[in-house]
Amino acid sequence: MADLVRKRNEELARILHQLGWSPERLAREVSAVLPAGLAISATAPYKWRDRGMVPRAPHDQTVCEVLGRAVGIAVTYEQLWGRMGSGRGAKILSPRLLTDPWTADTAQTALREAGADAAPVRLTDLFRGDELEQAARHWASPPPEVTGGAGALRIAPEQLADLRLSYESKRRLERAYGGGLILDLAKAELAMVGKLLELGAYDEKLGRELYGAAGRLARLVGWANYDMGNDAAAQRAFVAALRAAHVSGDPRLGVGVVGCLAVQATYNSGGRGLDAVAMLSTALRAADEVLTPRERALQLGRIARAHGRKGEQISAEAVAERAFQALDGVDDHAHERADLAGMVGEMHLFLGDFERAQRMLGEAVAALPAERARTRALLMVRLAEACRRTGEREEAARIADEARLLAAGMQSARVARALRAFDAAAREEVPLAG
Structure with missing residues (x-):
């Protein structure tokens, strides 16, 4: 009965408007990539957009894939259908997996x-x-x-x-x-x-x-x-x-x-x-005892960031210091230090220390090589947010635009989600969600 409640899917409406597609066009594009027996009616997308109905598998995921290819950046299930409250579809593949x-x-x-x-x-x-x-x-x-x-x-x-x-x-x-x-x-x-x-x-x-x-x-x-x-x-x-x-x-x-x-x-x-x-x-x-210094530093950096997300400043900074110490004396560790600087920068962003976040994230972005483009784009968005929070709005917009250019065509929902969150925060001047 939840699907009968009129609840407009604003995200689907936004993407269709961005593409200049009618619901009929979406129906044609979805049907074109599915076997003939799974084709949908021309009116089905109206129900998804205007009444909040969620299509069953495989149509739900197919819509995400079709729109993702058209937009040029990933469109995910969570983004499109996650808030609509259907609750239908595949359940646990193996309830005894654990x-x-x-x-x-x-x-x-x-x-x-x-x-x-x-x-x-x-x-x-x-x-x-x-x-x-x-x-x-x-x-x-x-x-x-x-x-x-x-x-x-x-x-x-x-x-x-x-x-x-x-x-x-x-x-x-x-x-x-x-x-x-x-x-x-x-x-x-x-x-x-x-x-x-x-x-x-x-x-x-x-x-x-x-x-x-x-x-x-x-x-x-x-x-x-x-x-x-x-x-x-x-x-x-x-x-x-x-x-x-x-x-x-x-x-x-x-x-x-x-x-x-x-x-x-x-x-x-x-x-x-x-x-x-x-x-x-x-x-x-x-x-x-069996981890290399690089592996130990990576996991400590992840723990420090998780402490930051929980607001535990003293623990976060202590673990971050241990992470950097793990790389002391290790030759040729520039890439590992860049990864660690990025994680600690995100930690400071979570803790609200935006100036330190800006320094650490800037160091990470500058040091990451071109072949790490996905991580670099993600950290650039975090850096843009740190700049925005310190009042450097023009610099924040410039960095976000660079990240957007780097991420064009990239198949990463995390980067796409971070860019959308930054844009929303910049428009509304509200804190960026993690």
Whole structure:
């Protein structure tokens, strides 16, 4: 009955107005990319725009994709339909994803789901914080026996080397152009690695390395989903990555995945009631002896930023200092320092110390290389907000315009959302939401 309540979808109306599209045009564009049996009527978009109705899958996600391509920047489910209150659609893919035994077999199941081209997972499907914290504790326990490995496909170290190269290339593309560009490719490759685990012939050592490769790919799928605003799908991929990291016996990979969950929880609804500081601090303590200084600095920076989001200034500044100290004496760490400066700048922005935020964010933007364009664009928007909050409105507008130019065509909902929030704050002179 909620769909019968007249509730105009202002975001859909705004995008259609920006494109100069009528609802009939939207209906034609959506029908053109779907199989004939799924075509929609010319009047359906009027109901979405004027009455707040939410289309069922796959039409809901298809509308986002069609509008995203037309606008030139990602349009997400949360942005378009999240406030309309439908509550319909796909629910939890596997309700036991967190509670199933942490074995190699269940890791394969989780990886298979993360790589599947399934129906969209909605914001209502987010795990609770206590559920995620329980999963985050499992990866540090002793790894289980590697089962399988008796299939017909002989796996050799050369295949693992190829998987590593493929992963690194997708990771570089994601950092430059956004998660939307590589999401489908990464999911397809994860599905392929899942097949190798299922059908391959490998010994225990090679099997654990193969699970590590699968875990890194699942983490990339999760990060790309998060970058596109698909929070629940991102969580499931991260949990699959945790399960694979557990089987691989690689605690460094496990800490990295927990760090991704903590970033998600710091900025939005990634985990209802999840305490990002507590979860990542526990993970860091469990693996502190095996982390490199660069890895330790990255995770400490994430913890400092999460403290800042909670308004805990003393703790935030103490952890930030530890993060910079972790890089002392490390050669060739300019990029790591730039990442850390960006996180600490965001921390100060959360705490309302806009002048220090401006300095740190300016340092980060200046030092990040061109191949880190997505992060650079995001931090430029944060820097523009810091300038706006210190009264330098012309400088803020200039930096935001540079970020907008850099982000043109970029498939990153996070950057698009940050730009929209900055523009709204600049118009209304209200604080920028995280």
